[in-house]
Amino acid sequence: MAEGKKDLRAQIEAILFVYGEPISLRQVASLTKANEKQVSEALEGLKETLRDDHRGLDLVIGKDEVQLVTAPELSDLVSKLVKEELDTKLTPAALETLTIVAYLGPCSRAVIEYIRGVNCAFMLRNLMVRGLVERRSDPQKTGGYIYQVTFDFLKHMGVTSAKELPEYERYTSLAQTLINGDEEGQ
Amino acid sequence: MAEGKKDLRAQIEAILFVYGEPISLRQVASLTKANEKQVSEALEGLKETLRDDHRGLDLVIGKDEVQLVTAPELSDLVSKLVKEELDTKLTPAALETLTIVAYLGPCSRAVIEYIRGVNCAFMLRNLMVRGLVERRSDPQKTGGYIYQVTFDFLKHMGVTSAKELPEYERYTSLAQTLINGDEEGQ
């Protein structure tokens, strides 16, 4: 190995730069031979330095993944360079579903349907195909799924975590009181 | 414009990050609306900060081109990441995508995503990097791409054409009846 004196934060920056896509914290830890706590701390440090006016990058940090991206403030400048066509139009129904998943996710389809009052199977599928919502197995219920917004969604919103959405706390606690105990009845 | 207070150096970092390849100083200057001298100075400043032990990137500055790359001290780490990615076993999701491309290719990403119900941009990129799938321009749709498996992959499976896959006819015609007209609706 010839890492010279480059520290863990530097190593993580290089990994995220090469990988491009969201990468799991576990893989970062294994590559750097650090533990996940050390990786999380280094990421916090990196995130902090990226606030600087001289830095053009930002970090999106999810529950177990992280991605290096351009700073949202530089959106207009960078968009001129990116060839990919962004799928930006949201229908009212898509917007409604995304709002629920963003503020209340990860949550089950039953919760989303409970709040919207409509069957959401197709809308969720549509949002998954667009890469704005993803689902994973529900740890609470075998065979069930829970839905959450993706890094791509957050990158479109100019935030680096759902928690940064305005009024995030208010909606989650509101939903907690109102839904509590009822969702199973659906 | 909403560049906030991110300065020229930040802007350049973001540009070099997304661009990936060497980019001419002239283009950087035109994108940032700065002159080439200002760009050169900002690049010098950026290069200087990258010496820091916390930084994992480096700048390659040529006569009139510049590229952001990983720090040379971290080359072993980067090769380890790349090797790991390319050596890793295909996931069920990857095999699923590969199967669709093999049986139904050449086909659009929309068809693959319609069948799988999730966004496949990253998965296809992954399979392309590994040389299992290739894409070319869609003759039916400007700016669009169609995907097919590579000859190397067919050879690996011991066939000379996708048509030799078990029940090839059956599944291609089935897909034709089931998908027809629907893929655009997604």
Place this chain on the structure above:
Amino acid sequence: MADFKGPLEKLLELIEEKQLEITRLNLAEVTSDFLAYVAKLGGKVGHREVADFVVVAAKLILIKSHALLPHLAPSKEEERDMAELEGRLRLYKELREGEKVIDTLWGKHVSYGKTFLSDIPEGFYLSEKVTPEQLHGYIKDLAGGLVELQKMEEGEVKMVNLEEKIKELLGWIGQRVQASFTDMSKGKQKPEVVVMFLALLHLLKDTNISVEQDALFADIKIAHNHG
């Protein structure tokens, strides 16, 4: 269909049109309007969408009935159902504010990632053996999934629920009405009850349910004769 929101949106709209707060009494107030709207919906949207409206209509009818017949104490389950609709509508209204937030931020400041492993030299990287038989196994499953998807799109799955829901709703109405219609005919609110049942009748006609139709209308007729 993608632009079509749903029953709670409509309900909220009706409440807000009259500049009312979300209370149980006010929900009763807009019930007839809601039913009239659902009755007209039949031809315009699919069964799946109508079903979503019928579910909410059922809860509204419950609320309305108790508003009209205050001496009938709601069962525990009914009480829960009524409170639930109120709570859901409040949450829905709150989230509509969140929706505005997302709509405003969406696409304004976008962050971009970098291409995955952009510098890799071209090559063939596959360390395990992949066989045609393996792909055959996957394509079989995928084709099965595709068939299911088509069925879902045709609405077969949801149709069953719609029938059940309407049956349940009518059973409930029949029970309540028979039990209390004589009482009610003495009261002044009778015309309102009639409007409600007429709207419901329309709704049923338009949803075009074949299986239980005769039995369902028989129920309705009993109610109608009494009125």
